Amino acid sequence: MKLEDLGYNDKLQKLRVENNLSDFEIGRVIAEHKERYIVKTENGEYEAEITGNLRYSAKSRIDFPAVGDWVALTTYDTEFSVIQKILTRLSMITRQAVGQFGEIQIIATNIDYAFLIQAVDRDFNINRLERYLTICYSSKVKPIIVLTKIDLINEQKITEIKDSIKQRIKDTAVFAISNQTHDGYEALKKYIEKGKTYCMLGSSGVGKSTLLNNLSGKTLMRTDTISQSTNKGRHITSHRELIVLESGGILVDNPGMREVGITDTSRGLETTFDRIIRLSLNCKFNDCTHINEVGCSVIEAVENGEIDKKSYENYLKMEREKAHFESTVEEKRKKDKEFGKVIKNYKKYMRKN
Numbered sequence: 305m306k307l308e309d310l311g312y313n314d315k316l317q318k319l320r321v322e323n324n325l326s327d328f329e330i331g332r333v334i335a336e337h338k339e340r341y342i343v344k345t346e347n348g349e350y351e352a353e354i355t356g357n358l359r360y361s362a363k364s365r366i367d368f369p370a371v372g373d374w375v376a377l378t379t380y381d382t383e384f385s386v387i388q389k390i391l392t393r394l395s396m397i398t399r400q401a402v403g404q405f406g407e408i409q410i411i412a413t414n415i416d417y418a419f420l421i422q423a424v425d426r427d428f429n430i431n432r433l434e435r436y437l438t439i440c441y442s443s444k445v446k447p448i449i450v451l452t453k454i455d456l457i458n459e460q461k462i463t464e465i466k467d468s469i470k471q472r473i474k475d476t477a478v479f480a481i482s483n484q485t486h487d488g489y490e491a492l493k494k495y496i497e498k499g500k501t502y503c504m505l506g507s508s509g510v511g512k513s514t515l516l517n518n519l520s521g522k523t524l525m526r527t528d529t530i531s532q533s534t535n536k537g538r539h540i541t542s543h544r545e546l547i548v549l550e551s552g553g554i555l556v557d558n559p560g561m562r563e564v565g566i567t568d569t570s571r572g573l574e575t576t577f578d579r580i581i582r583l584s585l586n587c588k589f590n591d592c593t594h595i596n597e598v599g600c601s602v603i604e605a606v607e608n609g610e611i612d613k614k615s616y617e618n619y620l621k622m623e624r625e626k627a628h629f630e631s632t633v634e635e636k637r638k639k640d641k642e643f644g645k646v647i648k649n650y651k652k653y654m655r656k657n
Contacts (some may be wrong), residue, residue, distance in 0.1 A: 307346055311501050311554050316374055317390045328376035328388055333369050334546040343377060350385040352377055369523055371544040371556055372413035397443045398627060412503045412556045415445045421506035423453040424465055431618045434576055436505050442572025448477050450552055453512040457484040472615045484515040498552025516557050520549050577619045580611060
């Protein structure tokens with residue numbers, strides 16, 4: 305297998321040269337298991353760990369390798385190699401780490417497209433789709449909406465769901481498929497380009513791994529039977545893994561996500577809710593919060609039906625969440641800085657005494 309088959313391109317080659325990494329073997333992280341990594345190169349797959357220097361210099365979990373990363377490594381044998389450096393990421397999909405305020409969790413890196421997967425029977429939720437869109441836009445990843453389990457509803461209901469998406473979400477491809485009958489698969493397969501990397505974002509039980517199995521033509525991920533109580537597949541994906549399809553596309557399977565906390569700085573929200581952002585330029589006050597101010601163009605647009613009320617409410621919720629996350633990060637950064645000063649003064653004291 306050539307590096308190009310894993311998504312290697314001229315940009316990555318340039319980064320390799322600029323960082324003086326030509327003497328190291330280059331590979332891509334295809335799986336991660338508690339800080340042990342599987343790296344695929346032109347010569348095969350290697351188990352790898354990071355150097356002590358990488359571990360010591362890491363300021364947060366983001367500085368560790370993740371599935372999708374391109375790395376320079378020294379190989380010894382298939383069971384042992386050492387990752388020397390992570391090439392600069394061309395894109396990085398993240399979310400707020402569950403239960404860890406101010407911390408970021410990497411979902412996947414160097415992604416070109418993201419399949420936003422929702423089942424049409426019980427999982428369908430446009431608010432969640434807008435959340436996934438925000439993550440994609442802030443990560444410079446192009447979103448593709450995939451509706452699964454269409455065999456469980458009739459054509460009229462499918463049309464209604466598609467129309468409801470188009471009313472709130474513009475310029476995003478929407479595919480409706482059945483993992484059972486394979487309806488819609490041919491259209492979706494045509495969208496998958498050789499050498500491009502795709503990841504799958506969605507809740508547990510929406511059919512991500514069945515989709516992966518069907519696209520690959522192999523049983524790569526196990527899926528359990530349907531739960532009678534929830535009508536959802538009891539899927540067991542517990543880690544991220546990168547797989548090269550026979551068509552040439554590259555797919556990352558992710559565990560289902562119950563919580564999708566955004567880490568957006570502004571670009572993602574601005575793109576997802578671009579109509580609200582454009583209207584906000586006409587508000588009477590520059591610091592308008594679009595909640596209860598007089599002369600607010602956004603509120604006026606909601607009242608006259610120009611802006612969907614649920615989309616507006618979702619925007620306000622995510623804006624509050626973004627502000628809270630940013631303040632938490634700033635507070636954490638301040639505490640780390642103060643702690644650093646304490647350590648520095650302590651070392652200075654020890655040297656004198």
